[in-house]
Amino acid sequence: MLRKLFTISLLLGSGIAFAQVAPSVRGGNSTLWVGGEFGSFNSDYLPKTRIIGPGVTVDYNLNQHIGLIGEARWLHWNGTDSQTQSDYLAGGKYTFHYRKFSFAAKMLIGGVWIKYPVVATAGSTGSYFAFAPGGFVDYRVSRRFSVRGGYEYQILPSAPGFAGQPSNGLTPHGFTAGVNYRLLGVR
Numbered sequence: 001m002l003r004k005l006f007t008i009s010l011l012l013g014s015g016i017a018f019a020q021v022a023p024s025v026r027g028g029n030s031t032l033w034v035g036g037e038f039g040s041f042n043s044d045y046l047p048k049t050r051i052i053g054p055g056v057t058v059d060y061n062l063n064q065h066i067g068l069i070g071e072a073r074w075l076h077w078n079g080t081d082s083q084t085q086s087d088y089l090a091g092g093k094y095t096f097h098y099r100k101f102s103f104a105a106k107m108l109i110g111g112v113w114i115k116y117p118v119v120a121t122a123g124s125t126g127s128y129f130a131f132a133p134g135g136f137v138d139y140r141v142s143r144r145f146s147v148r149g150g151y152e153y154q155i156l157p158s159a160p161g162f163a164g165q166p167s168n169g170l171t172p173h174g175f176t177a178g179v180n181y182r183l184l185g186v187r
Contacts, residue, residue, distance in 0.1 A: 031185025033059040035148065037178025039073050043085060044170045045116060045160065051075040051085055055176065061185070067093045069106055073176075081117040085172065087154070089132055102138040102146075107131070112156055112172070128156040128170075138180065146180045
């Protein structure tokens with residue numbers, strides 16, 4: 001009797017295991033991507049100046065549509081008279097997919113550090129709270145690699161903040177292009 005019960009449970013148990021849906025066996029749709037990018041931004045302090053530099057991104061997808069993103073960018077080249085800008089931003093994103101393309105809208109908050117041109121401000125610096133709406137498009141080259149192009153519009157409400165001058169805010173904005181690598185996940 002015990003042998004029959006064991007055989008029946010073994011047969012029924014293996015059938016139930018095959019009935020499991022594949023994504024739940026793998027553990028969901030979350031993925032972790034890291035990448036490098038190169039940005040070109042209009043500083044809004046000197047309108048004709050485009051400062052450029054490298055950056056890194058960390059992109060965590062909670063599911064197919066909702067995710068978190070973090071960016072760090074160092075725009076230290078091509079500035080007028082040693083002008084630089086460093087951005088450290090994080091926030092959420094919403095993504096939709098079409099074949100090998102992923103289109104995403106993002107909303108980030110964080111800090112922006114600016115070194116103003118020596119000619120205009122005697123080398124003043126400032127650190128500002130910023131929020132930055134934007135978007136990007138990813139093209140999947142393979143299961144692990146994608147290329148990305150994006151646009152970001154930063155809003156620094158309290159900039160420049162110099163004594164005796166109006167602080168109407170600055171709106172640096174620009175484009176980025178880069179490559180991403182999937183570290184974790186199945187998608």
